[in-house]
Amino acid sequence: MASLLSNYSSKIRPIKNQGGSLQMSIDLFLSSIKEVSTTEQKMITAGYLKVIWTDELLLWNSTLTGMLWMKFRQRDVWVPDIVIKNGLTAFSMMGGDFYYLYVYYNGSVYWYPYMVFETSCDLDVTYFPFDTQTCSVIIISWSYSRWEVNFTIDAGEKMGYSVTIFLAYAVFLSIVSDELPMNSDSTSILSIYLMTESSMSAMSLLISSVQLRLNHRKPVQVVVTTVLFSYAASN
Template sequence: MRILIVIICLSIHRVTSQTNQNMQSLMNDIFSNYSPKVRPMVNQQDPLPLDVSFYLSSINEVNEVREKLVTTGYLSLTWTDELLRWTPSDYNNTDTIFIPQNDVWKPDLVLKNGFQKFEELGGSFYYLMVFHDGLVSWWPFDVFESRCSMDITHFPFDTQTCDIKFITWSHYVQQIDILRSSSGIQFYEYEENSVWDLVDTSSEIQKEQRESQVKFTLTLRRKPLYYVINIILPVIFLGYLNILVFVIPVDAGEKMSFSVTVFLSFAVFLTIISTLLPTSSANTPIIATYLIIQLIYGVIALIISAFQLRLHHRNKTEEIPTFWIKVVQIQRKLRCKRTQIDALDTNLNENEVQKIANTDDDSPDVICGWNHVASSIDFFAFWSFLITNVIITVTMFSVSAVS
């Protein structure tokens, strides 16, 4: 029976409660000779170890034009204040207190690569948790706007690596030594971004000369579906519409208007893409290069169409150079088709019709009409544009997707 009573007594935890007098007495004792202006080390020659962790809540914005990263989260800073220690049993087992951040010493940690503001973390309403052994924990929450150099060569299949750097601005590494974060980047009620996927995180301690800083790295991959549907596919389709100008007959009278319309569409897409990209970027996006190539194709198509119209409306009695005759002959061979000559062809006189009828297509003396020359130009231009456009499209977007 005595053994049972002893076991019950040992198993019952002592219930304690701190009163207002206990807390006031503790505050008066530990802050009687305390100053938040003095680094909390008994030996001021020793560095103060500072543990920094980053808890990410969301990625609010990745602005490629301004090269800015906006994130929401908080830092977890832990250090030991050797001047804030007490024995819990002397104050009714009080082992933890909360102190306003401005009443105790705290490290002057700031965002080094901030975008537009440079100020201390936290605020007057923040409290720090202080343990009886001097361990202090601080969790300043903020919206961090940091600079991030963007490489948009593979846009919209690009991957960006952005750094968030924190540094002790006034203290050297001999005074405050930032240690490798115990937990690195963690997540606190993280909300996924609609445009970017967070694929990797890391943390690193950097000590440059006498400075100590911690760098948190976020690796982001863009979700390309929106841009593929709204930009890339329309651009590719317009590129192939540009080739159809060589399918339209010269007599239709729509060659020039069709080609100009497609050219202006490319100009509009180039304007849209330029608003999405950094204006001072050293790297030209592959898609922008592709658009410029398509604009060049459009200009060439306009020139060829204008030249065709000029040839088509030439005087039918004007002699056709041998070069164009050979072009027509090659075109007929490639099409495996022998052109039938109609005596009623308005572009040929009776003598030319008779000469064509009596002459083999392989002969260099074959005479043809200017309409045949225009048709041959359409044939060679169509296949040249189609083959080169397919090669360029497959090559450029394959390279862009492999980022």
């Protein structure tokens, strides 16, 4: 580890071509939604990020060393200055000096910063209590432009969250149906609302699965066979 960091600077992007863009991927994994405040127009969630990039300056021979990966302190290697753009708390970089990063022999770096996200959310209460809200957690790099650091956002957590929401509405609909009379000339507005939300959740689940399939599909190799025909004419 000491030899790898001897000429290493954590202030320089870890790519040999400093004119190029460093490609990164980010996954957001939510562990809980703690609060959605209508009066304060904010949302509080807890979770962690899975950030992956390639450090071209941290490479070693795994065959000679017998080591496939090592752990480095966050303060010792380069990490992107990721911040929450629409955050309401103190503006600070994610992670900390006590965090460790997993670095593999081929330069792949895995970083898992945990955080409680307190973000602003513009809530529309026009149809309260039958309203649907959309709140965002906007993650950016503060110092680097998109030409220097380029993020790719995955939808893996969105898929799991969509399944959870769909099952929740299905359970609520089942509970409401058990409390309603079997024969009635009218239909409960709450039942209609839950059926509508269940359908929208199923549609969101379908769209998320299609997005994941398109994002992770392997490139198709097209083999083109050229057949040459030779024709000889004799007089």
